[in-house]
Amino acid sequence: MARIKTDNNLTRKEVIVTKAATLFREKGFKAASMRDLAEAVGVEAASLYNHIKSKTELLHELCFSVANRFLHKIDEVELEKTSSVEKIEKLLRFHINEMIHHYEEVYVSDREWKHLSDPYLSNFQNQRRIYRKRFAAIIETGIKNKEIKSIDAPTAVLIMLHAISGIESWHRSVQKISAEELEENMISILVGGLVNR
Amino acid sequence: MARIKTDNNLTRKEVIVTKAATLFREKGFKAASMRDLAEAVGVEAASLYNHIKSKTELLHELCFSVANRFLHKIDEVELEKTSSVEKIEKLLRFHINEMIHHYEEVYVSDREWKHLSDPYLSNFQNQRRIYRKRFAAIIETGIKNKEIKSIDAPTAVLIMLHAISGIESWHRSVQKISAEELEENMISILVGGLVNR
DNA sequence: ATAACATACTAACGTGTGTTAGCGATAAAA
DNA sequence: TTTTATCGCTAACACACGTTAGTATGTTAT
Incomplete structure (x- = not known):
């Protein structure tokens, strides 16, 4: 058997x-x-x-375990006494590494959360909205400090997060650069696009 | 009736x-x-x-009409006698406007092409791969010219394209900045992340 | 060895799916 | 007006889906 x-x-x-x-x-x-x-x-x-209650339960578990990891990280980063740009870089590096090392879960959480059903769906959407607001708030602070150029913070967040989800393509590509190179390239482009020069 | x-x-x-x-x-x-x-x-x-042959035919039509628009645009841009950065900016602005004004189609083409079936699937994947290579080639030229900082071109492409697909979130948000502001912010961040300073 | 439990099996259910066949209704061409 | 092609309908199909009930097998504890 x-x-x-x-x-x-x-x-x-x-x-x-x-x-x-x-x-x-x-x-x-x-x-x-x-x-x-x-x-x-x-x-x-x-x-x-x-072992499981339903197919949807599988999706719950995946989506919320990922969401919780990101929320814990931003809790941690917000408390640090560093510049806004350093905080953002830290968050981005976390996102990048999550996407590299927990690819399947993170990808599913990102793309399939729409199929959650409703107590969970609204919950997830809320967490997501709140996370992005907190991320945007860090950027806003950086703009006030003149660390970061004058841009629309929510747009910047949206660019950062979606850009990172592009690591999906890296995973599927045959000729991969190393994970470290990928991380440094992404940070260079993304942080480079934010900072005042 | x-x-x-x-x-x-x-x-x-x-x-x-x-x-x-x-x-x-x-x-x-x-x-x-x-x-x-x-x-x-x-x-x-x-x-x-x-009126239609099958459900999948609907997906074909959507995916390939979008893909063709992007291919025609890059044909056009490649021929121009301008700097690499200008070419990239032109392509990005096209992507952004496609995502703003043909949201549904572009989004579906981006996210649902996996469900194409096989003569079409490989075809679509090929077109996509080729498009990205041509995009990367423009960036490579820019790097050789010192217009663009020394980064991995395929990674840059992946960041640009996925960042733009984040306009999805802009569409769903309640408090939208204007389409023009969105475009300028995205260009500022994305192009700003590429150029040598 | 035996009891209790965890785990896997077969069989089947109700439901929703994409799609086809065949027939009536409407609009366009003669 | 008659003819013809276009379009929409009802009914039904075969199939794949998530899930449950009931039963057999294997594992662990007494």
């Missing part, structure tokens, strides 16, 4: 969630079926329900 | 494609059903098939 392998002291549920992330990234949430997921896990579809 | 309205000398098929774009953007290609589309058009689902 097939059994879900649990290497590296992961629970069976965690194995499922991880495989779900890969699948949701590859095919999209709607197009990925529970039968697909079952096959990836090595089990029959119905067996998954011994 | 209900009939598809064709204002502004559009064919009935064009009306369907346009509504499909809106629907695919809102719900995603897979989650948007032909019955949803039929309701949006004001007709029964089966009636749509008097």
